[in-house]
Amino acid sequence: MTTTPLFETKNLKKYFPVKGGILNRTKAEVKAVDDISFAINPGETLSLVGESGCGKSTTGRAVLRLEEPTDGEITFNGEDFRSLSKSELRDKRKDMQIIFQDPYASLNPRQKVKQILDEAMAIQGVVPKKDRPARIRELMDVVGMRPHQAERYPHEFSGGQRQRIGIARALSVDPKLIVCDEAVSALDVSTQAQVLNLLRDLQRKYDLTYLFISHDLGVVRHISDRVAVMYLGKIVEIADKKSLFDSPRHPYTRALLSAIPVPDPDEKSERIVIEGDVPSPMDPPSGCRFHTRCPFATDICKQEDPELRKTGDMADDHQAACHHMEEIVAQYGTTPTLPEEVGNE
């Protein structure tokens, strides 16, 4: 079964120049996103997960061309998205919306909620002016708020409510794809659950496609269909949710999964505490970027950058980038966590 992806990017790169010296020349480059490819099918949620500095947010911004990518292809709905001119791009943006992490910073404090929503529709010209008040009431209702609250200013709302307003704004132009950049990270768990359920209901109702960016693997498991794990600008593993959480292959994915504290005191996880910090993306390690922290690293890992690939027993759309996948699976199986002695060699 092949569906045409709604969104696809190939070999996406985003490098930021580091300037310095008297002539302000480019001294170095931060390879925030370094040659990644992925596709999202209509109605699907793909999550990008990773620690700070892995390039997940930059990816989210680059695919919308909020940051112009350095290189790579982006196809949206069968169209080459990168060749669009500025005005064409603005027009296309109504199909692609973004919800930001900080609901305090992403809403104009001087506008009432109805003005915020009205502005989005006016710019995109999707709803005629006379129909907008009705549409605003409808949107407020859709995101679980009362219509009269549209008369208020953002500061009058709690964090969760503000995030709902952000969602309403994104929905106002009938998008196909929504990039959720750490959309629930700033919220308390009880509020977070409300917003996550809302996002899921809206997806079902409007057949939305999400690119969901998060550092929280619990949230990611809840909302995703497929997950891509990023480390230092690269995708190290990509799979459907079940394969990724139940039989992860990349040592980094396993380390990440085992590092999360489980809210169950009877289940003391056998955790591998990986040593050290994430290296600087300005000067990433040669070969496999994870080799400096990987308990399985050998010489080949220092020299050759592993490609994303699939070994015999992996699910169809499951790929990981590790030279030693076969040996690790042969020795330790595919349980998400690894025995404790591995980390403490």
Add this chain to the structure above:
Amino acid sequence: MTTKDHTPVLKVENLQTSFFTYDGEVKAVDGVDFEVRENETLGIVGESGSGKSITSLSVMQLIQSPGEIIGGKIELNGDDLLQKSKAQFAKYRGNRLSMIFQEPMTSLNPVFTVGHQVAETVKIHKKMGKREAHQEVIRMLKLVGIPAPESRAKSYPHELSGGMRQRVMIAMALACEPELLIADEPTTALDVTIQAQILELIKRLQESTGMAVMIITHDLGVIAETADQVAVMYAGEVVEQADVKTLFNRPLHPYTQGLMNSIPRHDVDVDELEVIRGTVPSPAEMPSGCRFAQRCPYASEICNTHPSLAAPSNNIDGHTDAGAVRCWIYTDEWDAEGNPMKNEEVQQGS
């Protein structure tokens, strides 16, 4: 072994901290009691605005105007800390009780090297000379797992990563071998792999020194992994208190139950997350009865009266060591009112 084992290291009784704003008094912490023993970790969990951080700042007497501790008792190994003068208390803070914060960047002074800052603590409290202090700094930095401590001691805070900065903070906090360490969201700003390192470190240091630890967090996962005893806070009050296993295996308070069911877990699939409806009441509109009543699925007439934190009277599953809970459901009055809701149903979260 001394008698220390029986008396708690820290004993807090009926702590009340309020903020006096233009809109009136905001009772951020309203009658909180707890104890922390030697070698024990107390976890305080709650969402934003629950008063958990104000509780820890009150213990350290770091509450600033318009906030004020207006009542209660804080005892460190029998010494009543609230009776001390400012100068007297300065000998305790950073010495016998110390604290690490969420954001290590803002807690460190950017214009001094980290070695200098750790040395400052030992110079003041341990009355060490310059050279001796330097040796001590190197020893501490090594203890908290900072690689190449001699050269790292010469680094400025901005030259270190978040995880390393938090290690420096821990080195500083532990330099005087405190009896109590308060860790306020110590890993919230850190990535999970670094969080795992820091939690391990705190645990290891506790094992070797026997200090009491109070860990304040919103993350129930962190609580489950680190705490021995847990206090759940909501709207300035402790609503449930129990040892960690009891709490997670049989949460009693409807808020605790809701909190646990609303966490998306990376190791379990659920279709629809349970939510706690509504939001935390604002301090100005705090209900006079149970503060959770507006959001509680079981709320009844009796909940308009403020419940007290007590051991559940009707013993649950034959257990009597069930900790304490601030909820009418677990009292004789609830049964007497003839409420249809039976305890068993509540426990199943139905």
